[in-house]
Amino acid sequence: MVLIRTLYIEEGISHIVEIECDSAPGIPGIVFSGRAGKIIEESSIRVRQAIRNAYDISFTNKILINLIPSDIKKNTNLFDLPLAIAIIAAIHKISLKIEDILILGELSLSGQTKVNHSVIPHILRAKSFGFTSCLIPDEKIPLNLSIPISINKVKSLTDSWDLLINNLQNKNKIKNTIEKEKINENKNFYITKTTFKDSLISNNFLDSDVEYDFKDYKGGLLLKRALLISASGFHSLYLLGPSGTGKTLLSIMFKDILPPLLKKEQYELIDLYSQYNIPFDVNQSTRPYRNPHHSSTIISMIGGGTPLSIGEVSLAHHGVLVLDEINLFNKKVLESLREPFEEQKVTISRSKYKVTLPSSFILFLISNLCPCGNYGSLKRVCTCTEDQRNLFLSHISNALKDRIDITMTCSDESIKDNNDIDTKSMRNLVIKAFEKQFFRFFDSDIVFNGKIYKTEIKKYIHLDSQLENYLFEIMRKIGQSFRKVEKVIKVARTIADIEDHKEITKEDIIESLFFVTGFKY
Structure with a gap:
């Protein structure tokens, strides 16, 4: 009996799927249960031929594969690799149980693994589902992504099988026997407040090429x-x-x-x-x-x-x-x-x-x-x-x-501006304002002033009572909605960041009023 625990993502929702595999007397072939979709059913042809080409194995028994849970329809080509490993183990009567290694990948008829970018979200979510390492095709993983699990890249079914069997027999744990890439292990992708x-x-950012320059x-x-x-x-x-x-x-x-x-x-x-x-x-x-x-x-x-x-x-x-x-x-x-x-x-x-x-x-x-x-x-x-x-x-x-x-x-x-500001100068102001917002919202999911939820405006933006009364009086006179009041405050905070003002000033409010409502002081 073989059991491989893997991950399936459907429309953004992650599901743990257990692949059970066993062989039984009968007409040689692969039989699925547990709501396997058309893509998985078609993969049986591909997986079977990949196993034959990789190991010259003859199918003499019926291979039974059950996908748990059975109430979710599974439709992915990323199960090729775990299915092939499960079938090889079942044919050789090897009792195999893999629960902490996420195995995913598509196979060619020759048994080579194929790069599939849809494997990336599975890797990103693996640790939260209890996986400690991944076994995937030779995928291009961005080096600046901090993934707190080890990633084992394989180029073929034979590499995968050798890696698993040779090392699972040694305390049932994957070690560095083939190409292995660790990406910032045990680090979170959220950075420290000082960097x-x-x-x-x-x-x-400041020196990257531009298509058109603002100075023109x-x-x-x-x-x-x-x-x-x-x-x-x-x-x-x-x-x-x-x-x-x-x-x-x-x-x-x-x-x-x-x-x-x-x-x-x-x-x-x-x-x-x-x-x-x-x-x-x-x-x-x-x-x-x-x-x-x-x-x-x-x-x-x-x-x-x-x-x-x-x-x-x-x-x-x-x-x-x-x-x-x-x-x-x-x-x-x-x-x-x-x-x-x-x-x-x-x-x-x-x-x-x-x-x-x-x-x-x-x-x-x-x-x-x-x-x-x-x-x-x-x-x-x-x-x-x-x-x-x-x-x-x-x-x-x-x-x-x-x-x-x-x-x-x-x-x-x-119009000929008295001070023709170019793209590089604007970028310089943008990045300085961005840095201020970075530290302001460090402990939250917010990144920019413009995306502060209305329930959190007072938490992150301080406006003294005199300025607040001044703003509300003007907005009342020009007949603007309360939503516009919130926007004036958020835009004023951005203007203050650009001008390097620790607190919002009256000048920031006046400028914000012009851009948000068209009001001229």
């Missing part, structure tokens, strides 16, 4: 300031203006000033992307940048379907989601963004359970001011009526507008 630079994926944009210093604040504190942004004023170009330049990923953020993204077999460069230090087409559906934006597909709001996690020409998007699609954006997660209901996916991102909206695109231009004449303009701008609801932190209008007037 901000060590917590970043890359320290080349002549649209005004206020627009650059708005983008600087947004990037520094992860604040949502809404750019309006006539066509041809560089709104789309600003969104492209914006991604170049976003701070690099923290290691713990990269950890989450690798886990998320790998679950759904979406390529993710394990050495990527830049934040996700998503710019979906205006024909996107609710499912493509939020996620869902059968099988479950991940939506743009989750693909943009820890990054930016740009919706250009927002008036061309389906109104229902735009309204579906409200909850995932505010709650920083999206919950998708399935028939028997719910799947929760992360969605903490910067929402970057871009729109013209009228259907013809000329309204607000100093060089072209708008041909739209006032009713057409009002109807055009009403496509985005007040409820969604109310959730936007910073709103700015672009002009087609070429």
Whole structure:
């Protein structure tokens, strides 16, 4: 009797699966029980041939395989390797019980292991399920990931079998007999409070290449300031203006000033992307940048379907989601963004359970001011009526507008700034503000000022009573919602971080009021 304990992830939910295997008299073949999916059933052909080519073994008995628990349908090709090992042991009547070694991998017909990036989230979760080591194909594991278990890489079924049998007979424990890679063993991926630079994926942020430089944009210093604040504190942004004023170009330049990923953020993204077999460069230090087409559906934006597909709001996690020409998007699609954006997660209901996916991102909206695109231009004449303009701008609801932190209008007037700030200078300000937030939120899941939950604003942001009264009085006069008050406070905190103010000043509040509400003091 053979028993191998392994891990199965379905739509983000982890399940422990026990593979029981035994041989019995009967027609040679492999018989599954325990709700094996089509992929696993098809793997029997592949596994059987891999065993024959690797060991020249003839199947003379029936092989019985039971997958526990039987109430969960298993559908993965990562069970090839544990199934092959279980079958070899059953054929040779070897009693084998493996419970603390996570064995996963796909096999070719020749018995070689195949690289499959979906193995990464299993490794990341292995320790929490009691595994002490992993046996996987020769996978590219990012060296900056701190995984507190040993990882054994194998290139073939024969390597795997030799490793297990030779060492399990020696106190039933894997030792360093073949290629083995330990990645920061017994260390957590959360870094110490004194090492901000060590917590970043890359320290080349200031000098990395850019597609376009902010010094070449002549649209005004206020627009650059708005983008600087947004990037520094992860604040949502809404750019309006006539066509041809560089709104789309600003969104492209914006991604170049976003701070690099923290290691713990990269950890989450690798886990998320790998679950759904979406390529993710394990050495990527830049934040996700998503710019979906205006024909996107609710499912493509939020996620869902059968099988479950991940939506743009989750693909943009820890990054930016740009919706250009927002008036061309389906109104229902735009309204579906409200909850995932505010709650920083999206919950998708399935028939028997719910799947929760992360969605903490910067929402970057871009729109013209009228259907013809000329309204607000100093060089072209708008041909739209006032009713057409009002109807055009009403496509985005007040409820969604109310959730936007910073709103700015672009002009087609070429403005020569007194102080042309370039991308490198903006990056320098962003990284300094990011470092302040890093220490402020070190003991929490929050990373940026713009993502503080409303119940925790007073915990992390101090505003003296005089400034608070001043703010509430202005907001009352201009008729703004309480949600906007919270946004003014969070944006003011980011401005204070950029200006190196320990506490929020009146000047920070005044500037924040302008960017959030348009109010000029």
